[in-house]
Amino acid sequence: MNPRWRISRILGCVLSVISWLISASVAIGVEPKSEVVVLFSSDTGLPATEAIRRGFRAVLHPNDDNGPDLYEEYLDAARFPGPAHLKAMASLLEAKYSGRPVDVVVALGPTALEFARQRKEKLFPGAKLVFAGIREERAGKLILPPDSFGIVSKLDPVETLKLALDLQPKARQGFIITGSASFDKSWEAIARTKLASFEPRLSLTFLAGLPLESVLERVSALPPDSIVIHLSMFEDGTGRTFVPREVAGKIASAANAPVYSVYDTYIGQGIVGGYMDTFDAVGLAVGSLVQKILAGEQPTGGAIREAETHKFVVDWRQMARWTLNAANLPQGTEIRFREPSVWDQYKSYILAFTAVLLLQSALLILGEIRSRKLAGQLAGESKERMEMAVTSADIGLWNWNAKSDTVWTSERCKELLMLDGRASLTRDEFIDRLRAPDRPLALKRMADALASGVPCIAEYPIDLPDGSERWILSRALAKGGYKDKGPRDHILGVVMDITERKRNEDAIRESEERYRVLAETASDAIITIDRKSVILFANPAAEKIFGHAVSEMLGNDLTMLMPDYLRRVHQVSVDRYLGNGERHISWEGVELPGLHKDGSLIPLELSFAEYISDGERRFTGIVRNVSDRKRAEEELRESEERYRNVVETQSELICRYRPDTTLTFVNDAYCRYFNRSRRDLVGAKWVDLIPQPARAAVLRHMKSIIAHAHTVSYEHEVQRPDGTVGWQHWTDRVILDADGGVVEIQGVGRDLTELRQAESEAVRHRQELAHLTRVSVVGALSGALAHELNQPLTAILSNAQAAVRLISRDPVDAVEIGQILQDIVDDDKRAGHVIQHLRSLLKKDSAIRTRIQVNDLITVSLAICHSDLILKGVPVSQRLAADLPEIDADPVQIQQVLLNLIMNACEAMNGKPAKDRLLLIKSERRDALLRISVVDSGDGIPAEAIKELYQPFFTTKSLGLGLGLPICKWIIEAHGGRLAAKNNSGGGATFFIELPIAEEQRHDRPVSDSVFG
Template sequence: MSNPWAVSFVSTVFACAIVCGIIRPASSEHHQTKAILVLEESDVKGAFYAAIFSGLRSAISDNRDRPITIYSENLNLIRFSDREYEQSLRVHLAVKYKDKPIDAIVTVGSSALEYALRWRPLLWPDTPIVFAMADRQTVARLKLPPDVTGRTVRFSLQDMLVAARAVVPGLRRVALVGDPLARQPVFRHLEDELPAVAGQVDIIDLTGLPLRELRRRVADLPDATAILYTSLYSDGEGHYFAPADALERVAEVANRPIIIGRETFLEHGGIGGYLAIPRAIGEEAAQLALRILQGESPANLPIIEGNTTRPIFDWRLMQRWGVAAASLPDGSEVRFRPPTAWEQYSWWILAIAAALLLQGLMIVGLVIEHRRRRNAEIEARERLSEAALMSRRITIGDLSTSIAHELKQPLSAILSNAEAAQLIINSDTPDISEIKDILFDIKRDDQRAAAIISNIRNLLRKPTEEDQEIDLNKILSGVFQLISDKIASQNIDVFEDFSHDIPNIIGNEVQIQQVILNLVVNAVESIADSGGAHREIVGKTSLMNNDFVEIAILNSGYSIPSESIDQVFEPYHTTKSQGMGLGLSISRKIITAHRGRIWAENRTDGGVQFRINLPVPRAVQSECHADHRAPCR
C-alpha cells in the first residue's frame, strides 16, 4: 500500500521544480526534426506489444518526407500501477525529456492513455495524443479533449462466444481463464459484458486461480465447454511470465478448445477467435500520427473503431478438435493449413500438364500420320495390284497361242473319245468295258482343260486383300503346266527340284503366281533368243535356316551383263525389243510387299538364275527352331 505522505512530498517537490525552472517542460520552439513519444502500458518482453511497436516504427520509417525521431517508453502498468509508481514515472519522464521537444504522443493501451492525459498539462502541454488499443468503453468514459484522437480496438466477450459456438457445436458453458478482469487493463471492460453472456451460457469462473490449480481444473472440464482465455501474468506463487507462456502451460492439459483474443497467442495453444492484429494496430496509430505531424488537426480526425480485429483460426488445432472450416464465421482466415498439391506444386503440375498435352498432340499427330501412311499404303497396293493385273493380262495375251494349243489337245481328245463311244454304242454288241475306258479318258482330259482354265482365271482375276496359305510347289508346277506348250515349242527341258519339307507361306496367291509366271516366261524367251543347244529351265524350292523358303528359276539362256544385273528390276529397264520393262519391277514390289527379297545371279555355265526368299510364318519358325530334327512344315 502506498504512503500518502511520500506521494504528497514527491508531488510538492515536482511542482516546485517546475515553478523554479529546475525542470522545464519541453520547449515548443521551432525545430527541424519531428519527434514522437510512444508510451506503452506493457513491458518490453510482451510479443503483442512488441509487434504493435514494430508496425508503428515500420510505418513511420516508410515516410520519407522528413526525418522523424521515435522515443519509446514501456511503463509496465500491468504489474505496477500505484500512485507512488505513477509519480516516479512522471518525474523520470520530466527529467528525461526536458530538452527533447515532443510533437505527438502515441499511447498503446487504455492505462497508458489515462496516464498521458494526467501528465500532459505539466510535461507536454498542448501536444496532441494518438491512442491505440484502447477499448470503446474506456474512451467514452474519459471524455477526451479535441486534440486527442485514435482508433479503438474491439475486445468483446460476445465475439469470443461467437467463436466458441463455431468451434464447439451445442455449446452450453464457457470457462473464463486468466487474471481477474479488474487487474487486466486490456480486458477490464469485459466485466460489463458478463451478465449478458451469463444469460446465454453457463460461466465457469477460473480467473485468479493459481496455475497449479488452474491446470487441474481445465483438464477436467465437462462436455460442450469452451475455454475463453484473456491473459495470465502470474502463477499465483510469486512467479511472473508472459501471457503466451502461461497459455502454453494451460493448453498442455486442457481437454477443451481455447478461444483467444490476440494474434500472438495463436501458436501457443489457442485454436483462434476474433483476434487483435498487433502490427495493424501500430500501423493505424502511425498513420494518424503522421497526418498530425503533416499539419492536420486531431479534431478533424474522428475516433472510430480500427480495422484490426479479424476471425483467425489454427488449422492444426481445428483438426485436433474436429472443427470443420464450414462452421467458422464468415470471412474467417485459416492459418497453418498444409498447402494443397496445386499450391505447393503448381509449376510442376502445369509443366506436367503441358508435357502431357504436348504428348497427346504428338500422339494425335502420329495417329493421323499413321492413318495417312496406311491410306497411302493401301492406295499403293491397289495401284500395284492394278499394274500387276495389267501385266498378267499382257502376259496371258502373249501366251494366248500357247494356251489355245494347250486347251486344244484335251478338247480334241474329248471329241475323239466321244465319237468313238458313239460308234460303240450304235453297234449291235457294244463293249461296255471299252466304253468305260473311253469315259475315264474323257473325264481325265476334261479335268486337264479345267485346270488350264482355272490357272488362266486365277491370273486374270483381281487379287483379294486377305492373305492365305500358299503352296509354292503347287504354284510353280501349275505355271510350268500352264505354258507347257510354249516350252515344248522351243524344245526346252523342264526340271522340277522341289523340296517337300518346305512349309506353306502366308501371302497373296495370285500375286506370287504372277511373279513366278514372269520369271518362267522370261526364261523361255531368253533361251529362245540365245539359240543355244543346251536348253533347260530348272524350278527349285528349298528351306533356308528354317526362316525363309527359297524359290529359284534357273535358265540356260543369255547371261546378264555384270554392269546391268542390279538394274533389271528398275522400272522400264528391258533388253527386249518389244518389252515394257515393268514385269521384273512389279515382281520386286510384290515380293517386297510380302517382306521377301528377289535378286538375279549369272550362272557359271551360262544363263541366269532368279532367286526369291519369302519368310516362313512365325508360328512355324518357332516350331522349327524348337525341334531341328523335324521337317519344317
Template sequence: MLRDPPVRSRRRVQNAVGFLAVMLVAIFLACGFATAEIVGRSPRVLILHPYDEWLPASAIAGDNARERLQEATAGKIDLFSEYLDLSRFPEPAHIDRMARYMAEKYFDHRPDVVIALGESATRFIVSNREAIAPDAKIVFCGFGRDSGSKLNLPAGVVGAFSEFDIAKTLELARALQPDAENLFIIGGSAAFDRTWLDSARTDLAAASKDYATTYLEDYSINEFVERASHFPPDSIVLFLTILADSTGRNFLPKDALGIVAAKASAPIYGPYDTYIGQGVVGGNSVTFESLGNAVAGLALDALAGKPITDIEVPQTFFADARQLKRWGLSESALPAETALSFREPTLWEQHGDLVAGAIALVALQALIITGLLFERRRRFAAEGESRLRLLELVHMNQSATAGALSASIAHELNQPLGAILSNAEAAEAILKGKTPDLNIIQQILADIKDDDQRAGNIILRLRGLLKKRNAIDWQEFDLNEVVDSSINILHAEAEKRRVVVSAEKPGHRLPVRADRVHLQQVILNLATNAMDAMTDASTIDRKLTFHAALHDDAKVELSISDTGHGIPKNRLDSVFDAFYTTKSTGTGLGLSIARAIVETYGGKIWADNRAGGGAVFRFVLPLAEAA
C-alpha cells in the first residue's frame, strides 16, 4: 500500500502552480468523485472483513467491491483490507486489541471511507470509529434492516441492506418437493449460527406447521453427518451455517455443508449462493457479487461528496442442475428467473453456429436431393417414354420386315400346305381301293402331321414379328437359338434371291439377357440389308454368313457378313444414323433401330468392310453370367 509523502513534499505540492492543481481536480472528477476534501493524494478506502480471508461470503463481496472501485477510479485509489477473525476470536479482549492495532496502523493513513462487510464488522467500526477513522464515511452491507435497527446506527452510516430470507428458500424447496412431510433445519454452535437459528424459528413459524419440523443444533460434525444419513426420503433439509460445532471445532460453512451433504439421504437447501457446488439443491439469497457492487457504489458516491442513502439489494433464487438430477427433481418446477448452475449446455448452446451450419447444409442437401429426385423422376419418365417410342419403332420395323418377307413367307407356307393337300388326296385315293395299305396311310398321316407342324412354326414366327408389346420382355436365352430362328425366317427369302446362308457357331451356349424378339429383329434387319446389298452381285457370289463367338470372355459377338459392294469408308460412321439410306425405297430407320436395341441391352454395334469385298456388321452383348 502507498504511504503519505513527507511534510515538506506535501507543502510543495500544495503550493504548486495553479494549472497543476486544476489538472489534478479534473483528473479526480473524471474518475467519478470530488477532490475538494482530498488534495494531493489518492482517496483511501478500508474494506473491513468480519472473519478470516477464507470465508467465501466476505471474500466474494470484498473482491467485487475492490474491482469496481479500481475500475471506476482508473486505479487512482488506495485500498486496504482488514480481517477481524471474529468467528474464532469473538472475545471482547480480542476486539479491543484489534481496535488499538488498527488505530495505530492507520494513524497516518486515515481512511476516507470504510466499507464494513456484515453485521459484526459494522458493529466493530461504529464502536471504534473515533480511534480508527474519525473523519471517514461508513458504508456497510450483508444484513437486513431488522438487524440494522438493533445496532442503533448513528446518522451518516449508510448501507446496502439485504434480506437472507430463509422462508423463500423453503418456498423453493416446497415447489420442488410438494409431497414432503418432514422439515429439518441445521445450524451450528457459534454466535452467528445461533442468530441464524433464532431468525429461522421466527421466519418459519407459520410454514413449519405443515411439516414434522426438527431443529438440529449443538451437534458435533460427526453427529450432524449421522443424523443426515438417516433423513426420511420425504424430507426437506435447510442448512443455515456451521461456523463452529458443539466441540468448538471451527469451519467454513460451505466446508461443513459439503461434509454433511455427502452423506445426506434427502435434498438439502441453503440461503447462500456460495453453497452451490457443495451439495445444496438451491435456495434464495442476495448474491455476494451484487453486495460488493452495491456497497462499492455507495463508497464511490461518498467519495464524490454526493448524498447517499440506504438501498436494498434484491434477492434471487438459485439452483444446482446436478443436484436436481441427483434427487430426481424437476427443473420445470423452479421459480421463474432462477439462476441455474452446472446445467449441461444443450447442443445448440455449445455449438450453435456449427449446428446452424449443419442444418443449413442438410437443408441445402435436401433441396438438392429433392431436385435430383424430381429430375430423376422426369428422366425415368422420359426414358420410359423413349422406351415406349422405341418399342413402337421396333414394332413398325417388325411389321415392315414381315411385309417385306411376306411373299417369301407365303411361298414357304405354301410348301407345307401343298404337301398336306397332296398327302390328303393320296390317302383318299388309297382308301377308295379294295385293300388299302394301312402302313402307307400311317406314313401319309405322319407326313401331314410334320407339314402341319412346319406350317405352324412359320405362322408362329410371323406372329412373333407382328406382335406388339408395351414393355421389354427380359429373358435369358442362347444367342445361337435366335440365330437359328432368324435363319429359318429368312430361308425362303434367301432361296428366292439365290443367297447362300451359312452359320458358324461354337459348340457351347452363348447366354445373353435381353428381349428375344428384339435381338431377332436386329439380326433380320442386318440380314435383309446384307441381301439387299448383294442384289447386283452374281448369283454364285451371293453369300450371307453368320458367325457367333465369345468376345473377351465376358461378351458375345455376332457378325453378319455379305459379299456385296461394301460401304464407302466415309459412310461407315453414318450408316447407323436415323434416316440414312442408300436404297430408293428405304426409310433409313432399320440400322438406327438396330443400334438402339443393342445399346438398350448394354451392347455395341459397328460396321466394317471385308478384305475380300462386301460388308460385315458386328454387335457385342454382355454374357448373361457377367451381367
C-alpha cells in the first residue's frame, strides 16, 4: 500500500472523528432558550409602548439569532376597561402558555402589573416578575409576590412646573390638563396634591375630564403669562379614547401659551419640555434587568429601584417659538432639535474665509507693488480661494458681465437658485428662476445698481420642485474696470438661504396678529402705559368701559380714568416702585373703582405686569368691569338671606353636608328634632345619628347619590334623643362645582315615625281581622268539620269493639288484631290531621312564611271542605299541573284565601240545580308566577259589583259583612301577588290567585298573558 495514501486515510479518519466530537460536544452543550412573556398595559399604537419595546429588544435581541424567546401580549386596557376583558385575557393566556416553562414575566404599566400580580402563579408558575412604567408614588403601596423586581419612574409634575416657572418667571396662572380615564384621574389626584404648594404664587386651574374641544377652546384664549401642563388624556369627557401623544400635539397647536409635560413622547409635538423619563432608556434598563436575571445574577439596588433615566428635556424649536431664554434652563438639560447657528456650523470656515480675505488683501497689495501682470495672476488665484471660502460659508456668488450679458455662478448659487449645470447664463435666464411678478423689479434693481453704484439688497421667494418655497437674500454691487476706475459694467452679488428667518418672522407676525385680534375682541380693557403713566395703547373694550374714545385716551395720563383720591397716590406709588421695587398694592386681581366719562364710579378688577420694550419700562394692565358680578353678588347675598329666613322658619328638617356626611348647615327644626345645638351638629357626621345596623345600607345609598349626581328620595331609621328609633323621609339634591364634582348635598326631611307606627297598627288590625275571618270560616264549616271528625272516631270505636271480641276468642288471631289496631292508628291520625288544620286556622300567631307546594295546599283545603261540599251537593274537579315550583308564603293565610273562595263559589251555586253545579280548581305556571283558579258554575258577578268587589263592607250576600274578599286581597298582595275575578263566558265566575315563585326556582320562560295585563 502506498504510504502516502495510508497517511491520507489515517488523517481523514482522524479529521472525521474530531468533526464528530465537535458536533457532539456542540449538540450536548445546546440548552433550550429562555422564555420571556412581556405584558403591555395598552395597545401597540402608543408611542411610549413602542419606545420601551425598542429599548428592551435592543438589549435582549441585538440580532435575530441570539437572546431569549420573547412573547408580547397587549392587554389594551385603555380601550377595553373593566374586569370582564381582563378575565377573558387571562383565559386566553392560560390556554396559550399552559405547560410552557416561562422564566420571566415583564409587566409594563400599572394595569399589566396588577394583572400579573394577581394571576402570575396560575398563568406563569415559577416565573420571576419584572415590572416598569410605574410611578414612584404607586410603588410604595405595592404588595408583590416573591422574586419580583421593578424599575419605578419619577414622572414629577413639580419639577416640570419649576422648569416652566424658570422659563416664564412672570407667569401667574397655570392650567393642568387631564382626561376622564382612570389613569387620567390618578394623574389629576397627584397633581392636585403635589402642586398645591405653588399657590398663591401661581393660580392653578384644572381642566379635568372635559371634552377635547372644550380644552382646545380654553387653551386658545388663555390669559397672558400662562403655563399649560398636559399630563394625560386617554379619554375625554365625552367618552372618546385617544393616544395622549396626539392630544398633546393638538393642545400645543391650539394653545396661546407654552405647553409642558412629563412624557418625552410628547417632545416633537409642540410642547416645550419638562422633567421626564425617556421611554427608550426605560426599555434599555428593563432589558438589562431581565438579562441579569436570566444569567442567574442577583440584581443590584434592591427589588424596587428608581430609574436613572429622568432628566430635563426641552424642544429648542419651541423655546424659540415662545422666545424663552435658554440661560434659565437647569444644568444638564437635554436640548433636542437644536439648530446650530451659522457661526456654530461654519466657525472654522468663516475663520478660514477671513484669513483668506486677509491673505488676499496682502497679496493684492504685493501685486500692486510688483506689477499689474502679477496682480492679474494673483487675482485669479484669489478668485479660486474666494470660491472655496464662500462655498464653505454656505454663500453663493454670482457675477453679471453687462458687456457680454453672461452670468457666472458658484456651485452653491446654482444649488440655492435651482440652476442647471451650465458654466454661464444670460441675465434673463438667471432672472427666470424668480417668480414672474418679481422679475421686472429685479431687472430694474440691476439697472439702477449699474447707474448709481449703490449696493442693492433684496429678498425673493424661489419655488422648489416639491411645491415648497425657499427665500433668498441677494446683495449686489456694481463695479467698473481695474481698481473700479472704469465705467460700471458688471455686478457682483452674493445669495444666502434665509428661509428659516422668514418663517420666524412670519411666526412673529402671526403672534402679533393674534395679540391684535385678542386685544380688539377682548371684553376686558387692555391698557399700556409708560413709566410716567402716559397711555400708549388702549383697546376698544376700554372705550366701552370708561366712555372715552381710544383717541381721547392715547397720550393722556392714566389718572384721567381714576377718582380723585386714587389720582393723588398713583404716581407716588409708581415712582416708589421704579425706585426700590416696592409695590403699593397687589398686581393681580385687585379691585379698585374707575371713573367713567360721565363722572360715575365703576367697580373694576385689575391685573397688570411690567415688561421692557426698546429699553423702556412699560406696564400693561387688564381691566374688567365687575359691575354685573358685584350686582350678582349683592343679589346672591340677598337671596341667601331670604333663603336662610325661609329655611329657619320651616317645620321640615333641612341640612347640607359633604360627601363624607359631615354637616355644614342645619336649620332650627333639625336641631329641635335631635335636641342638640347647631354648634354640636355642624362639623359632626349625620351618619352617626343612624342606628348601627342601618348604617351600611344608608352609606351604600349615599355612594349611589354621589356617583350618579341626581336628586333622590329615601327613608331610613334614626336614633331619637329619648333613645327610641324613629323614621325619617329625606329628599337629597347634589350641589356640583364647575368641573361637575359633588361639593355638597342638600337634604330636606320630615319625621315618619308616627306614620310608620300608624302603618304598623293598621297591619296589626288587618291581621286580627284576618284571624277573625278565619274563625268565621271555621264556624261556617263546623258541621262539616264535625262530620270529618265523627267518621274516624266512629271507625276507631268499631275497630276497638271488634278487637275486644277477637281477644276473647281462643286461640287469639294476632294477625287480624294487628290489622284492626293499624286501622285504629290510621283513623286516629286522620282525626288528628283535621284537628291540626283546625288549630292552625284558629291560632292567632304572626305570619310565618315557608316553602310550600300549592297543590298540597289545595288538596288539604278541599279535604277540610270535603263534607261541606257533599252536603251542599257540589262536585269538585281538579286540574293541577304537575311539577310546579314552590312559593314562599304563609300556608295558613293562603289556605284561608282558598277556603274563602271555595265557600263563596259554593254559595254562588246554591240556586242552581244539582246537575248544573261544578267547582273546578286549577293550578298552573305563568312565567315567574303560579296561578290558582277557582271556577264556579253559578250566576256570575253582577256587572255593577265588579268594581266594588274588594271594597270593605261591600257584599252581594244578604247576611255577609263584606270583609272576606278585602282580607283575601290584602293577604295575596302582602305576598307580592294579585287577586282578580272575571265572569265566565258560559256562566259562573272565576277567581284567580297569582303568587310569585320562590326566587331561586325562577327560570327563563316564554312570556304568557296574565289577567293583570
